[in-house]
Amino acid sequence: MELDDVEVEIGELIVEEKPEGEAEGPTHRELIHWDRTLTSVYDLVVVPGDSEEERRGTIRTIAELCCKGAATLISTAKLTVDLLRQTGGRLEPGFEAETPLPIFETLLDDAPERAADLEAGLSYAERELTASVSELARSHSVEGYEAVALHAGTIGLLAMEIADAALSTVMDTPDAEDVFEIGTENLPNRPTVLLIGHLPLIGSVIVEELGTLARQVEFVGLTHTAWPDRSDHVRVVGPLSMYREYVSSGFADVVVVDGACPGEDVVEAARGAGSKLVATFGARTADLPDVTDQPVEEAVETLVAEEDAVYVEDPIKAVEIAAWAALRVEGSRDRGEPPSKSFRIGPPTRLSDVIIRDVGVPVVSGNIPGIIVLLSCPERSEDVEEPVKIAEALLKRGYLVLVPGCLAIALGSYRDEDGRSLYERYPDSLLHVGPCTSAAHLVGACVRIGVIFGKLSIRGKFARVADYVLNRVGACVVAWGREFSEHLIAAAYGVTRCGIPVVIGPDPDAGSLLVEREPRVIDARSGEEAEDPTPEHLRCAVSDWKEAAVTAARLCMRPNDTPECRQRKVEAYVELHRELYGELPPDLDRLIRDENDVPPALKSEIRERLEEAGWTPGSRASDPTLLPEEKQG
Amino acid sequence: MTSLADLPVDVSPRHEGERIRSGDMYVELAGPKSFGAELFRVVDEDEIEPDKVEVIGPDIDEMEEGERYPFGILVKAAGEELEEDVEGVLERRIHEFCNYVEGFMHLNQRDQIWCRVSKEAAEKGFRLEHLGIALRELFKEEFGNVIDAIEVTLMTDEERVKEFVEQAREVYRERDERARELSEEDVDEFYVCLMCQSFAPTHVCVITPDRPSLCGSITWHDAKAAHKIDPEGPIFPIEKGECLDPEAGEYEGVNEAVKEHSQGTVERVYLHSCLEYPHTSCGCFQAIVFYIPEVDGFGIVDREYSGETPLGMPFSTMAGEASGGEQKPGFVGISYGYMESDKFLQHDGGWERVVWMPKELKERVKHAIPDDLYDKIATEEDATTVEELKEFLEEVEHPVVERWEEEEEVEEEKAEEAVAEEEERPVVEAEELPVAPGGGLNVKIVLKNAKIYAEKVIIKREDREGKS
The missing domain is CATH 3.40.1470.10 (Bifunctional carbon monoxide dehydrogenase/acetyl-coa synthase(codh/acs), Chain M, domain 5)
Structure with missing residues (x-):
C-alpha cells in the first residue's frame, strides 16, 4: 500500500488482550466416546486378577495412582510456571515448531504463548482432576475405574507438557554438539554445595546472582538433564534419580533440595552423612524451621549452629545461605568421597519440525522400523543394566530410541569393550531429548508427525488426533522399573489414550496378561473392516527386558504401513526375536497381511512358518481409522 | 550347488549394522588408500554362465593379514523382464547384500567402495567365493521374478581391477548421461x-x-x-x-x-x-x-x-x-x-x-x-x-525487475482506459492472483490526499484458527 499526504486521526486506542486465565477443555464426558472406542478394541486392563473382584481392586488402585500422579505433575508444572513468570513469562520452548505444545492444543483448542496461558491450562487440569477424584469415589466397576484412570492420566500428561515447556524456556544450559562427559572425577576438595532437583537448570542465574561468593564454593548438581561443565554454571555430576547414593556419601557440605522428585528421606540421608540441608520451594520437607524471613547472616548462623536443615522459600536466597554455610563448616567435618561415576552423554536434542521432517522418508519406508521412547528412573547403578540392554537391542535393528530425563544421563554410564557409550555407537539413532518432562514432548512429537506430514488439524480435536496417532505413527513407549512412581503410571495412561502403546515392566506375573479383545480397524475409504491387528496392544506388561524389546518392536507396526515398510518392520522384529530367543517369533501369521509384507531376505523361512500356521492373506486398510464417522465429518 | 546355509559365516540382515574396526580387520579391500569398483550389468542370456562365481586374483587365504588389496565386484544378470535402465537401482543393492554377510563390511558405492573382512570371518574360513555365492543367492531371492540367470565375478588382481575400474567408470558416465537426457x-x-x-x-x-x-x-x-x-x-x-x-x-x-x-x-x-x-x-x-x-x-x-x-x-x-x-x-x-x-x-x-x-x-x-x-x-x-x-x-x-516495470505500465494504461471509457468498461479477464502467506493479495493500493478518521481502533489478538 502506498500512502501520500494522508491524515489519520484516531479517537481512542484500545488494546484488547486475550482474557487471562481462561481456557476451556473437554470434560471427561466429552471424551468418553473415544475411551469407549478404545475399550471396544483393546483390553486396557493388564493387571493381574483371577476374579472380577480382584481385577476391580487392582484397577481401583491404578486409578488412584493416576489421580495422585496427575496431582504431582500439576504441582511440578505450577512450580515451573512460577519460575517462568519470574523470568519474564514469555513462552519460548527453544525449538522450531508449528505446534510446540500439541497436547495443550488438542485439549484446550488454543496455542499458549505466556505463563498466564499455561496457568489457564493448569486450572483446567485442576478442575478435571477434582472431577476425576470425585468420580473415583463413586465408581464401582472395572470400566468405571478404567475411565477415571484414562482421564486423570491425560490430565497428568497435559501438566507434564506444560511443565516441560516452562522448564525449557527458563532453563539456561550450555549447548553441546557432541558426546560429552560428566561425573565426579577431579572434583576440587573445597567447600561444596550440592543442588538437587530443578535448580541446576537455572545454574547460570544462580552463579551470576551470587557473584564472588559463587567462586569460593564448588556448585555441583543432580538433575534430570545434563550439559558439559562450564565455569559459569552448576556442574552436573549425575542423574537426579540416584540422589540417595550421592547424598549419603557426604561429599557435599551443604545440600539444597527443591520440589522435584526426592521425597522427605533426603533430609535423613543428609543428616546421616553429616551434611547440612536447605530445602527450598516445593520441597517435600515438612517441619523444617522456616528461615525465609531471616536476614542471610542470621539464617546461616541458624543452619550452622542450631539446625541440621532449614527451609527457605526463595531459591536464590536458599543457595546463598547454603554457600555461606559451606564456607563456615569448612574444616569442621570430614568430607566424604563422592560416588565415582562418570557418564558419557549425547547432546540434548529437542525434536524440532525439521528433525521430524528429516526422519520422514525413513519412517515411511520402514528404514526406521519404529520410534521407541524409553522411560525409567534408575536409583542405583545396576538399575541401568536392563534399559541399556533394551536400548542396545533396538538400536542394533535401526529403531530410533528417544530417552528423556535421568535415564538419558544414566545410560551414559555403560561402556562397551572399547570404552564407548551407546551415544557414541549410535549418534544418529539414540537421542537424549532433555529433561524428564520431555516425555510429554515426545508424545507431542507423535502428534506433530500428523501435523507435519498430514496437515492434521489438532485444535480441540483430541479423539481425531489420537485416532491418527494410533493408526499411523509407529511409536511405542517402554516404561521400565521395579517400582513405578505414580506420575509414571499417570503418564502411561495418558499416553495410551493418545494412541501410543505402552510396554510396562518388569512384571513377574506378566505374560498371561497379553489379552487382546478384538483388534480391528476400519478403512475409511471403503468403510470396510480390515484384518490388521496392529498395534496388537495399547498397554502391555512384560516380564523381562527381552520381552520388552521384542514387544516394543512388534507394537511399532501400524495398519498404514506400506508393504515395503511392513517388510522392514517384520524383518527387524524377526531378527530381534531370533537374536534374543534363537527362533522365529510365533505370531508372524498375524502381522503379515499378504505376500507383499514378507521380507525377501527371509522369504523361505517365513513362508514355511506361515504354512504351518495355516495362514491366508487378509485385507489392508489404506486409510485406517477407528472413527469412520468423524473422518467423514 | 552351495546355498547360503552351507557358508562358513552367517548371511542375514542382522549383520547389516556391523562395523569392522582396523583392530579387528583381517584385510581391507579397495577403499581410499587403494582402488576398486562395483558394477551391475544387464546382459543377454548367452553372455552368462548361470550361477557361476569366479574369483580373479588372490583369495582371502592367499592374502597377508593387515594388508589392503584392490577390489572389483561385477554382477551380470539376464532376464526377459530385465532392462538396462534398472542397472543403477540393482547395483545399489550390492552394498546392502554385502553387509548381510557376517564379518564383511561394505561402505559407499560405485568406484568409491571400501570393504573389510574381519579376522573372525577369516579364521572361520570365509573366502571371497563365499561373498560371491551370498550375492548370487540374495539377488536371486529378492529379484527372482525378474532375474533369470546371474553370474558373479570378484577381482583382486591389480591389473584386472584397474581395467575393470576404467570400464565401470565408462558405464557410470553413460548411465548418468542417459538419465540426465531423458525427459x-x-x-x-x-x-x-x-x-x-x-x-x-x-x-x-x-x-x-x-x-x-x-x-x-x-x-x-x-x-x-x-x-x-x-x-x-x-x-x-x-x-x-x-x-x-x-x-x-x-x-x-x-x-x-x-x-x-x-x-x-x-x-x-x-x-x-x-x-x-x-x-x-x-x-x-x-x-x-x-x-x-x-x-x-x-x-x-x-x-x-x-x-x-x-x-x-x-x-x-x-x-x-x-x-x-x-x-x-x-x-x-x-x-x-x-x-x-x-x-x-x-x-x-x-x-x-x-x-x-x-x-x-x-x-x-x-x-x-x-x-x-x-x-x-x-x-x-x-x-x-x-x-x-x-x-x-x-x-x-x-x-524480474523488468517484470515490475511492465506491470506498472500495464497498471497505468488500465487506469487511463478506465477513466476514458467509464461508460463502456471492457471486461478484463482477471488472472488468478496468487495469495501471499497471511492472506494478502498481490495488489497495490494507493491513497492520495486522503483523510481517515477512526473513532475507535481496537487491537485484538487474532484467533489463529480463524487465520488459517
Whole structure:
C-alpha cells in the first residue's frame, strides 16, 4: 500500500488482550466416546486378577495412582510456571515448531504463548482432576475405574507438557554438539554445595546472582538433564534419580533440595552423612524451621549452629545461605568421597519440525522400523543394566530410541569393550531429548508427525488426533522399573489414550496378561473392516527386558504401513526375536497381511512358518481409522 | 550347488549394522588408500554362465593379514523382464547384500567402495567365493521374478581391477548421461508413488524423468525398477496421456491419476508451476519454492537452512503451508533433483524468476543455475527482508525487475482506459492472483490526499484458527 499526504486521526486506542486465565477443555464426558472406542478394541486392563473382584481392586488402585500422579505433575508444572513468570513469562520452548505444545492444543483448542496461558491450562487440569477424584469415589466397576484412570492420566500428561515447556524456556544450559562427559572425577576438595532437583537448570542465574561468593564454593548438581561443565554454571555430576547414593556419601557440605522428585528421606540421608540441608520451594520437607524471613547472616548462623536443615522459600536466597554455610563448616567435618561415576552423554536434542521432517522418508519406508521412547528412573547403578540392554537391542535393528530425563544421563554410564557409550555407537539413532518432562514432548512429537506430514488439524480435536496417532505413527513407549512412581503410571495412561502403546515392566506375573479383545480397524475409504491387528496392544506388561524389546518392536507396526515398510518392520522384529530367543517369533501369521509384507531376505523361512500356521492373506486398510464417522465429518 | 546355509559365516540382515574396526580387520579391500569398483550389468542370456562365481586374483587365504588389496565386484544378470535402465537401482543393492554377510563390511558405492573382512570371518574360513555365492543367492531371492540367470565375478588382481575400474567408470558416465537426457517427451509412462499416503492420505507424488519424487529418493528409473520388482507395491506406472499444456506440464493421464488417488481432492496438476495447480506435498520434500509477491519472483529454501527467508518465515513454518497433500498456490515442495531439470518451474518463468536461495543451497545446485543468473540470485547474506531483496535485485538487474516495470505500465494504461471509457468498461479477464502467506493479495493500493478518521481502533489478538 502506498500512502501520500494522508491524515489519520484516531479517537481512542484500545488494546484488547486475550482474557487471562481462561481456557476451556473437554470434560471427561466429552471424551468418553473415544475411551469407549478404545475399550471396544483393546483390553486396557493388564493387571493381574483371577476374579472380577480382584481385577476391580487392582484397577481401583491404578486409578488412584493416576489421580495422585496427575496431582504431582500439576504441582511440578505450577512450580515451573512460577519460575517462568519470574523470568519474564514469555513462552519460548527453544525449538522450531508449528505446534510446540500439541497436547495443550488438542485439549484446550488454543496455542499458549505466556505463563498466564499455561496457568489457564493448569486450572483446567485442576478442575478435571477434582472431577476425576470425585468420580473415583463413586465408581464401582472395572470400566468405571478404567475411565477415571484414562482421564486423570491425560490430565497428568497435559501438566507434564506444560511443565516441560516452562522448564525449557527458563532453563539456561550450555549447548553441546557432541558426546560429552560428566561425573565426579577431579572434583576440587573445597567447600561444596550440592543442588538437587530443578535448580541446576537455572545454574547460570544462580552463579551470576551470587557473584564472588559463587567462586569460593564448588556448585555441583543432580538433575534430570545434563550439559558439559562450564565455569559459569552448576556442574552436573549425575542423574537426579540416584540422589540417595550421592547424598549419603557426604561429599557435599551443604545440600539444597527443591520440589522435584526426592521425597522427605533426603533430609535423613543428609543428616546421616553429616551434611547440612536447605530445602527450598516445593520441597517435600515438612517441619523444617522456616528461615525465609531471616536476614542471610542470621539464617546461616541458624543452619550452622542450631539446625541440621532449614527451609527457605526463595531459591536464590536458599543457595546463598547454603554457600555461606559451606564456607563456615569448612574444616569442621570430614568430607566424604563422592560416588565415582562418570557418564558419557549425547547432546540434548529437542525434536524440532525439521528433525521430524528429516526422519520422514525413513519412517515411511520402514528404514526406521519404529520410534521407541524409553522411560525409567534408575536409583542405583545396576538399575541401568536392563534399559541399556533394551536400548542396545533396538538400536542394533535401526529403531530410533528417544530417552528423556535421568535415564538419558544414566545410560551414559555403560561402556562397551572399547570404552564407548551407546551415544557414541549410535549418534544418529539414540537421542537424549532433555529433561524428564520431555516425555510429554515426545508424545507431542507423535502428534506433530500428523501435523507435519498430514496437515492434521489438532485444535480441540483430541479423539481425531489420537485416532491418527494410533493408526499411523509407529511409536511405542517402554516404561521400565521395579517400582513405578505414580506420575509414571499417570503418564502411561495418558499416553495410551493418545494412541501410543505402552510396554510396562518388569512384571513377574506378566505374560498371561497379553489379552487382546478384538483388534480391528476400519478403512475409511471403503468403510470396510480390515484384518490388521496392529498395534496388537495399547498397554502391555512384560516380564523381562527381552520381552520388552521384542514387544516394543512388534507394537511399532501400524495398519498404514506400506508393504515395503511392513517388510522392514517384520524383518527387524524377526531378527530381534531370533537374536534374543534363537527362533522365529510365533505370531508372524498375524502381522503379515499378504505376500507383499514378507521380507525377501527371509522369504523361505517365513513362508514355511506361515504354512504351518495355516495362514491366508487378509485385507489392508489404506486409510485406517477407528472413527469412520468423524473422518467423514 | 552351495546355498547360503552351507557358508562358513552367517548371511542375514542382522549383520547389516556391523562395523569392522582396523583392530579387528583381517584385510581391507579397495577403499581410499587403494582402488576398486562395483558394477551391475544387464546382459543377454548367452553372455552368462548361470550361477557361476569366479574369483580373479588372490583369495582371502592367499592374502597377508593387515594388508589392503584392490577390489572389483561385477554382477551380470539376464532376464526377459530385465532392462538396462534398472542397472543403477540393482547395483545399489550390492552394498546392502554385502553387509548381510557376517564379518564383511561394505561402505559407499560405485568406484568409491571400501570393504573389510574381519579376522573372525577369516579364521572361520570365509573366502571371497563365499561373498560371491551370498550375492548370487540374495539377488536371486529378492529379484527372482525378474532375474533369470546371474553370474558373479570378484577381482583382486591389480591389473584386472584397474581395467575393470576404467570400464565401470565408462558405464557410470553413460548411465548418468542417459538419465540426465531423458525427459518427459521421451516416455509414455510416468510413475505415481503413494507411499506417503500412510501419513498424508490424499497426497499423490507424480514421478517423471524431469521430476523425481519430492523426497528426492525416487527417480523415474528407480520407480520403474521398483515397480518391476514389486508390481503390487505403492509405486506404479500411469499413462502420461495427452499433453494438455507442455509448458505447464499438464497431462491428461496425470490429472486422472491424481484425481483417482487423492480421492477426488485434487483434480488438476501443473507439474512445472508453483503458482497454478501446483503439485501437492506430503511433508518430506527436500526444498520448497515460495512466491514472493512484492518482487513477483520465487525463493527456494531447503531443510538445511534454519534462518529467516524474505517472506518473514523460516523453512519450518513455510513447510507447514506446503504440506498435507493440499494444493496451495504460491508454495510447492520439490526435490533437489527437480532443480536440475530444464523444465524446472518453466510455466512460471523458470530460473529467471528465482530471486532468493540460501547460500549453501545455491552452491549445491550451482551446476543447474544458468551462469548469467547465478550472481543475480540473492542469498541470506544479501537479503533477509523484502526491502533488502528489492534493492539487491535492482542493483544486480535481475530479470524480474523488468517484470515490475511492465506491470506498472500495464497498471497505468488500465487506469487511463478506465477513466476514458467509464461508460463502456471492457471486461478484463482477471488472472488468478496468487495469495501471499497471511492472506494478502498481490495488489497495490494507493491513497492520495486522503483523510481517515477512526473513532475507535481496537487491537485484538487474532484467533489463529480463524487465520488459517
